[in-house]
Amino acid sequence: MSERQLRAWQDAGLIDAEMAGRIREWEAMHSRPLGLWAIIGLGALAIGLGIVSVVAANWDEIPGETRLAIHFGLMVGLAGLLWRYLPDAAEKNVYFSDGLLFIVAVLGLSFFGHVGQVYQTSSPLWQPLLAWLVIFSPLLLLFGRGWPIAGLWLAGVLGAAWSHADEYGHAWMWGQHAPRPDHPTLYWGLIACPAMAVAAFSALMRDRSGRPGFWSLLEKLAIATILIGLSLVIIAGEWLRGTHDMIGSAAIQSLALIGAAAVIHAVRQTSSGQAAAGLLAVAALLNFAQPLLYSSDGSIRGPWISALFFLTLWGAVAAGALFARWRRFFQVAIALLALRIIILSFELNDDLLGSGAGLILSGAFAMAVAWVTVRISRRYAPVGRNEG
Amino acid sequence: MKPIASHRISLAAALVLPLVLLGFSWAETYRLAQQGDEWLIPIRGYDPRDLLRGHYVQYQYDWPVEAASSRQRGGDAPFNASFASQLCIEGTAPDISGVRELPLILGRSDPEQAKGCAIIARASFGARREVRGLNSGILFTSQTRALALSRQLANPDQRGFVRVRIRPDGVMRPVDLEFRPRSRI
Numbered sequence: 121m122s123e124r125q126l127r128a129w130q131d132a133g134l135i136d137a138e139m140a141g142r143i144r145e146w147e148a149m150h151s152r153p154l155g156l157w158a159i160i161g162l163g164a165l166a167i168g169l170g171i172v173s174v175v176a177a178n179w180d181e182i183p184g185e186t187r188l189a190i191h192f193g194l195m196v197g198l199a200g201l202l203w204r205y206l207p208d209a210a211e212k213n214v215y216f217s218d219g220l221l222f223i224v225a226v227l228g229l230s231f232f233g234h235v236g237q238v239y240q241t242s243s244p245l246w247q248p249l250l251a252w253l254v255i256f257s258p259l260l261l262l263f264g265r266g267w268p269i270a271g272l273w274l275a276g277v278l279g280a281a282w283s284h285a286d287e288y289g290h291a292w293m294w295g296q297h298a299p300r301p302d303h304p305t306l307y308w309g310l311i312a313c314p315a316m317a318v319a320a321f322s323a324l325m326r327d328r329s330g331r332p333g334f335w336s337l338l339e340k341l342a343i344a345t346i347l348i349g350l351s352l353v354i355i356a357g358e359w360l361r362g363t364h365d366m367i368g369s370a371a372i373q374s375l376a377l378i379g380a381a382a383v384i385h386a387v388r389q390t391s392s393g394q395a396a397a398g399l400l401a402v403a404a405l406l407n408f409a410q411p412l413l414y415s416s417d418g419s420i421r422g423p424w425i426s427a428l429f430f431l432t433l434w435g436a437v438a439a440g441a442l443f444a445r446w447r448r449f450f451q452v453a454i455a456l457l458a459l460r461i462i463i464l465s466f467e468l469n470d471d472l473l474g475s476g477a478g479l480i481l482s483g484a485f486a487m488a489v490a491w492v493t494v495r496i497s498r499r500y501a502p503v504g505r506n507e508g
Numbered sequence: 509m510k511p512i513a514s515h516r517i518s519l520a521a522a523l524v525l526p527l528v529l530l531g532f533s534w535a536e537t538y539r540l541a542q543q544g545d546e547w548l549i550p551i552r553g554y555d556p557r558d559l560l561r562g563h564y565v566q567y568q569y570d571w572p573v574e575a576a577s578s579r580q581r582g583g584d585a586p587f588n589a590s591f592a593s594q595l596c597i598e599g600t601a602p603d604i605s606g607v608r609e610l611p612l613i614l615g616r617s618d619p620e621q622a623k624g625c626a627i628i629a630r631a632s633f634g635a636r637r638e639v640r641g642l643n644s645g646i647l648f649t650s651q652t653r654a655l656a657l658s659r660q661l662a663n664p665d666q667r668g669f670v671r672v673r674i675r676p677d678g679v680m681r682p683v684d685l686e687f688r689p690r691s692r693i
Contacts, residue, residue, distance in 0.1 A: 188534060195530070199523040206519060228526050235534055237648040239541045240682045255529045259522035 161219065184238030191227070191234055198224045206263060214266040222268050225256050229276075246284040253280055270337045277314050278345065285311045305365040309372025315349065316376040318342040319400070320383040327387065339384075343396055346377070347437060350403050351456075354429045357410050366411040377404035395444035402436040423467035430460050442500060451497055458493040465489075544675035545601035545627065546683060551668045552661075564646045565657050565685065567670060571595065571607045571642070592642050594678065596625035602671065630678030645670065647682045660687050 123144075130140045202220055232248035235241075253276050260273045285308075288301055301307035322339035326332050377400050385397035406429050413425065434453045441450035465485045551567040592609045599605035610621055610628060622628065631641045647670065649657065661668050666687040672680045 192527075192531065192534070195527060199527060203520060203523055207515065224526075228530060231530050232533070235537050239537045240648055241537060241541075242646065251529075251533070255526040258518075258525060262518055262522055 161215075164219075188231075188234060188238055191231055195224060195227050195231070198227065215268070218264060218266045218268045221260060221264060222272060225252075225260060225269075225272060228252060228256055244283070244287055246280050246287065249276060249280040249283060252276060265331055265334050267337055267341075270334060270341055274318060274338065274341050274345070277318060281311055281314045305368035306372065309369035312349070312369075312373050313376040315342050315345045316373075316380040316400075319346065319396075320380040323380075323384040323387050323393070323396075339396070343399065346400070346403060347433070350407055350433060351430060353407070354410060354426055354433065357414065357426055357429070367408075367415060370408050370411045374404040374408040377401070377407065390444075392444040392446070395440035395446075398443075399436055399440045403433065406433055423464060427460060427464040427467070431457060434460070450500075454493055454497050458489050461489050540675065540679075541673070541681060544673045544681075546671055546673050547597065547604060547627070548602045548669040548671055548686065549604065551670050551685075564648045565654050565661070566644060566646045567661070567668065567685070568644045569642065569670070572604060573607050573609070592631065594628055594630045595642055596622060597627050597629060597674075598624060599626055601626065627674050627676075628678050629674055629680055632679055645672075645680070645682055647685060657685055661685075663687075665690055 126135075126140050126143060129135050130137060135143070198220065202224060206217055206220065229248070229252045232252065236243065236248075253273075256276075257273070260269050264270060264273065288307070319339055319342035322335045322342060326335040326339065329335055381397040381400035381404065384393055384400065387393070388396070410425075410429055434456045438450055438453035438457065441447075441453060462485070550570040550572065552570045593612050594610045596608050596610045597604055598607070610625075629642060647657075660666055667690045669686045669688065671683040671686055673683055674680050
């Protein structure tokens with residue numbers, strides 16, 4: 121809140137001196153010194169990394185079990201700190217309570233690696249990630265408040281699924297010892313579903329929890345993950361040639377998307393909830409239609425297919441954002457649409473590119489798209505509201 | 509809003525759960541690490557440029573496979589540790605006198621063939637890629653030591669051995685790397 125603006129409003133007679141004073145007082149009480157917190161956070165990060173480096177540099181001198189005991193002691197100490205201060209801290213400053221939770225959770229994750237180093241045991245990455253998720257989810261989901269914890273937890277979920285799939289993804293490199301999924305269609309369908317489950321679960325929890333903001337954040341992050349993932353699948357679509365039944369896997373994923381859409385539609389009757397459900401339904405349709413189209417007829421090929429699917433997806437995002445008045449989402453969607461149209465114009469002019477006419481046409485088209493994009497974004501971008 | 513008391517209880521439970529399970533995982537790893545005898549297995553290093561990845565040394569087992577036993581199995585194919593699922597180790601710990609591959613039939617080994625084995629090492633499937641199978645393993649160590657070890661492994665006058673602890677169930681766990689002068693021919 122700028123002082124100059126307050127004074128201008130006061131001079132214009134919009135607010136009186138008393139109200140301006142009250143606004144100043146309220147702002148002073150509720151202002152978050154973000155810059156200060158950022159510096160404190162960076163300082164803490166530097167100190168933490170420094171301690172890790174000092175320990176790592178001298179670890180021959182410190183017996184492994186002593187190191188583990190120190191690591192464990194740190195976690196116990198922080199847990200005590202959380203037990204004592206978390207309920208008060210959470211009321212006062214979201215970043216402080218989330219920061220403490222974040223440190224405990226990361227210490228817990230690195231403990232798995234530390235035990236592995238001391239006792240020379242190795243396990244594939246997904247095992248400690250999954251174990252970490254199981255034992256830390258209650259703490260993170262019951263007491264997390266802001267984006268650091270929402271982001272960390274979702275990253276844990278996606279990381280566990282990704283690293284599990286990665287074990288099978290490299291099967292061709294490791295001879296007969298490489299495990300293969302028993303039911304590839306089912307496996308490759310289900311492994312992509314955690315984001316859908318998180319979106320539905322967050323929508324369910326939103327009204328049942330004392331922290332609707334946290335669950336709303338988690339739901340948005342999950343939906344953004346789905347949109348980004350589907351965009352990548354659409355872009356890579358033409359080259360995706362699995363050894364398994366792609367249509368079957370896509371059907372499983374689309375069913376999960378429909379399920380998530382149904383849950384969100386049922387529990388959130390707001391325009392924002394309806395838009396999110398609609399988006400997921402469109403995503404389900406596109407996700408299933410693409411492999412169907414590619415496998416049905418070998419002659420249907422061309423840059424326009426992938427472009428059409430991409431434009432449909434992000435067009436739906438823009439429409440949903442307009443309906444639900446998500447300003448930021450709308451602008452991102454419009455920008456991506458414009459970018460894809462420009463790329464398409466170059467792709468379709470492939471044979472003309474050599475000639476100047478193709479270049480001129482493409483350039484003119486790109487400029488027209490940019491102009492229209494800016495007009496649409498200015499004219500129709502919804503006024504952001506306080507989502508919650 | 510939930511009553512404060514139940515809030516505190518769930519916080520305590522959520523804090524204690526990871527601590528107890530992490531402590532249990534540590535204790536269990538410690539217990540498993542104590543089992544079995546130590547054996548010395550000859551190794552050869554990878555190309556020294558590939559030896560060091562982060563703070564660990566990667567090595568390849570150089571199993572002293574009896575030539576006769578592999579020929580006896582009828583194949584001319586040389587022994588390849590990547591494809592072996594279990595190895596019969598003969599000798600007295602920690603010195604290996606000979607190694608032969610034990611074929612698996614319907615997931616079980618023939619008790620006749622397993623006769624005379626001091627211990628049977630089994631390929632671990634649930635491990636990370638570098639240690640999958642009986643072909644290669646890694647030893648975590650500090651950065652300075654890893655550099656020294658990789659130099660020693662590259663030295664042709666020395667033969668490297670990995671000291672491993674093999675549990676009765678056949679799971680191998682590296683303990684340390686050792687070097688002995690190579691006998692000149």
